[in-house]
Amino acid sequence: MISTVAGSSVGRATSVTLSQIAPDYHSGGILVSMGVTSLYEKYHASRQDERLGLFESVCAEFAINRGLYPGCFVHVTPSFVIPEMYYVDADGNANKFFADGVARELVERNRVYDDSPFLQFHFQDYQRPIPIDDGHVGLLISQYAGFVSENCKRYLSQGGYLIANNSHGDAGLASCDPEFRLVAVVNRRGERWSLGTGNLSDYFIPKSRTVPQEPSDLADHIRDLGKGIAYTRTASDYVFEKV
Numbered sequence: 001m002i003s004t005v006a007g008s009s010v011g012r013a014t015s016v017t018l019s020q021i022a023p024d025y026h027s028g029g030i031l032v033s034m035g036v037t038s039l040y041e042k043y044h045a046s047r048q049d050e051r052l053g054l055f056e057s058v059c060a061e062f063a064i065n066r067g068l069y070p071g072c073f074v075h076v077t078p079s080f081v082i083p084e085m086y087y088v089d090a091d092g093n094a095n096k097f098f099a100d101g102v103a104r105e106l107v108e109r110n111r112v113y114d115d116s117p118f119l120q121f122h123f124q125d126y127q128r129p130i131p132i133d134d135g136h137v138g139l140l141i142s143q144y145a146g147f148v149s150e151n152c153k154r155y156l157s158q159g160g161y162l163i164a165n166n167s168h169g170d171a172g173l174a175s176c177d178p179e180f181r182l183v184a185v186v187n188r189r190g191e192r193w194s195l196g197t198g199n200l201s202d203y204f205i206p207k208s209r210t211v212p213q214e215p216s217d218l219a220d221h222i223r224d225l226g227k228g229i230a231y232t233r234t235a236s237d238y239v240f241e242k243v
Ligand SMILES: C[S@@+](CC[C@H](N)C(=O)[O-])C[C@H]1O[C@@H](n2cnc3c(N)ncnc32)[C@H](O)[C@@H]1O
Pocket: 070, 071, 072, 073, 074, 075, 088, 089, 090, 091, 094, 124, 125, 126, 127, 143, 144, 145, 146
């Protein structure tokens, strides 16, 4: 089933079909339309910040068919390579972007797989229960949207993967969580993304000697700070396995 679902936090959901896509949205080329359509262009394409290589490199290394992206805003790039994606955001413009069918049209034009894409959007706070079964997804995505890992790990299958950056401290928080094990790092150089699995013990060593040493205390410290701390060696993104 192909559907874009825009539901409120009380559970209302709307299915949107291709015929409902905004009439000013013309096909061919990359985004050139008005209104919410331009949000992807504005925030991702025009800034060379689609991060497609991140998702390509992780999917090439690990078998992933189904993912969840809390705090996605309009960043639907994961759906270009992952056939079944669930998105969550509390922002009204994100809701409109998905409800208007813009997101699915964009994915239809850029997907690299044969299957019809499945996208589902939940318009809500990701800290509240998301109507997805526990353990349903094989990938959880955390990008510049707070502490996604601890709030949403219940939806990730055992053996599933978390992609997190450390902008808001979420990768650091995951590194303190006994349910997560670092299995790869991903680095960006221009438009090239490279995944590495060597020397992983070099990461998440705090630069400061005054931060708490115990993982649970360090996690509290990061939560209190609400952002990442400095480490001796860093990567653009980190991949953790849920153990
Ligand atoms: C800085 S934007 C990042 C968007 C996207 N992840 C990216 O990397 O381009 C942060 C987004 O997270 C959303 N967000 C933050 N906390 C949230 C929460 N608790 N529930 C739902 N959405 C949240 C905001 O609404 C916003 O759209």
